[in-house]
Amino acid sequence: MERRAEEPVSLSASQPAGTALAGTSGGRTATGEGTAVGKSAVRTCVGCRSRAARSDLLRIVVVDGELLPDVRRRLPGRGAHLHPDLACLDLAERRRAFPRALRVPGPLGCERVRAYVQEIPRPERDEDEPGRC
Numbered sequence: 001m002e003r004r005a006e007e008p009v010s011l012s013a014s015q016p017a018g019t020a021l022a023g024t025s026g027g028r029t030a031t032g033e034g035t036a037v038g039k040s041a042v043r044t045c046v047g048c049r050s051r052a053a054r055s056d057l058l059r060i061v062v063v064d065g066e067l068l069p070d071v072r073r074r075l076p077g078r079g080a081h082l083h084p085d086l087a088c089l090d091l092a093e094r095r096r097a098f099p100r101a102l103r104v105p106g107p108l109g110c111e112r113v114r115a116y117v118q119e120i121p122r123p124e125r126d127e128d129e130p131g132r133c
């Protein structure tokens, strides 16, 4: 319970796994660069570039040149991870993070993702709705 969210935890795991450890343990072949830290896997948001638990991020895949929110994490192929937040979506778009993360030539349509993100209820922002009590 002493952990502070803001504190940069020195993760030795962030260093590239040395080739010295020639596959003795950890037979898992990670498809992404994300390294599982402790219990939950951590991914980097393609928008704000901060690390977050995979469960806190929206997985996004590309289908026919269009970005789709993979809500159930079942779609095949590469996935990009994004905070379900418009700010992060805008950031990701601006720096063309999706084509890069998904290894496809851009540009990619993001209307579906945008619509999805806009519809997510945000419990932290009750104040946005004035005059209801």
Ligand SMILES: [Zn+2]
Pocket: 045, 046, 047, 048, 049, 050, 082, 083, 088
């Ligand atoms: Zn983000």
